[in-house]
Amino acid sequence: MNRLVIENLNAGYGSVAVLHDVCMEVRESEFVALLGTNGNGKSTLLNTILGFVRPQGGRILLDWDGQTIDLARLQPHEIVNAGVALVPEGRRLVPNLTVEENLILAGSCPRAKDQISRNLDFCYTTFPLLKERRAQQASTMSGGQQQLLAIARALMTSPRIMLIDEPSVGLAPIVVGQVFEAVRELQTTQKLTILMAEQSFFQAVDLASRAYVLSHGHIIRAIDRAVEQIDPEDLRAAMMGLEHS
Numbered sequence: 001m002n003r004l005v006i007e008n009l010n011a012g013y014g015s016v017a018v019l020h021d022v023c024m025e026v027r028e029s030e031f032v033a034l035l036g037t038n039g040n041g042k043s044t045l046l047n048t049i050l051g052f053v054r055p056q057g058g059r060i061l062l063d064w065d066g067q068t069i070d071l072a073r074l075q076p077h078e079i080v081n082a083g084v085a086l087v088p089e090g091r092r093l094v095p096n097l098t099v100e101e102n103l104i105l106a107g108s109c110p111r112a113k114d115q116i117s118r119n120l121d122f123c124y125t126t127f128p129l130l131k132e133r134r135a136q137q138a139s140t141m142s143g144g145q146q147q148l149l150a151i152a153r154a155l156m157t158s159p160r161i162m163l164i165d166e167p168s169v170g171l172a173p174i175v176v177g178q179v180f181e182a183v184r185e186l187q188t189t190q191k192l193t194i195l196m197a198e199q200s201f202f203q204a205v206d207l208a209s210r211a212y213v214l215s216h217g218h219i220i221r222a223i224d225r226a227v228e229q230i231d232p233e234d235l236r237a238a239m240m241g242l243e244h245s
């Protein structure tokens with residue numbers, strides 16, 4: 001089975017331990033939510049998968065097409081090349097490049113460069129507004145448009161799995177709804193494999209088939225919506241650390 005598996009992952013910054021024995025998996029075509037309020041380690045986890053933060057223990061394995069790749073041994077560009085794409089928190093576009101230049105830059109990685117025109121077509125079909133604005137400088141677009149561009153940029157790398165870090169940050173609620181809807185649409189039509197970090201837990205869990213709750217760097221809850229109902233109050237309490245179980 002194709003999947004990303006995280007086993008007993010410990011990671012942090014120097015002597016500051018952030019992630020503690022994190023175990024989780026994301027299977028091909030799944031939409032998994034990573035929930036947690038501010039400062040609980042969501043970005044640290046995604047950045048560790050991408051190789052920006054070095055694991056201090058545990059394993060991050062990409063089991064795909066009969067091959068097992070140990071991501072913890074690779075550099076970020078090699079991890080992108082293995083098929084893992086990150087849509088970072090705060091989007092981090094190249095502000096003074098145009099929409100199309102941002103897309104082409106990402107699509108020029110070795111993994112995807114042969115498919116660059118097909119990927120560009122796909123992004124423009126999926127997000128027609130990016131096509132209309134292809135010559136516009138990224139920094140002059142609205143927050144919601146920039147978020148869609150950041151997602152499209154990740155698609156340009158032909159990912160096997162896409163990690164999306166808090167796409168709702170800094171966006172008005174109505175725009176958040178539009179961005180989530182775009183992600184949902186992509187996932188259902190393309191069967192994309194997505195791990196999305198969010199603190200807007202109610203909306204995020206609504207999109208996802210499974211979810212993990214991260215609290216102080218520990219996975220305190222794994223939810224499978226196929227087998228359990230979610231009580232929003234209970235989930236909120238768990239995320240706020242109010243749970244006593």
Ligand SMILES: Nc1ncnc2c1ncn2[C@@H]1O[C@H](COP(=O)(O)OP(=O)(O)O)[C@@H](O)[C@H]1O
Pocket residue numbers: 013016018036037038039040041042043044045
């Ligand atoms: N570059 C860094 N250096 C030191 N500590 C950091 C750094 N980035 C994040 N942290 C700390 O790691 C913890 C988790 O942060 P983060 O992963 O950003 O959480 P989240 O994404 O859930 O808001 C916080 O206590 C934060 O202060």
Ligand SMILES: [Mg+2]
Pocket residue numbers: 042043044089165166
């Ligand atoms: Mg974060």
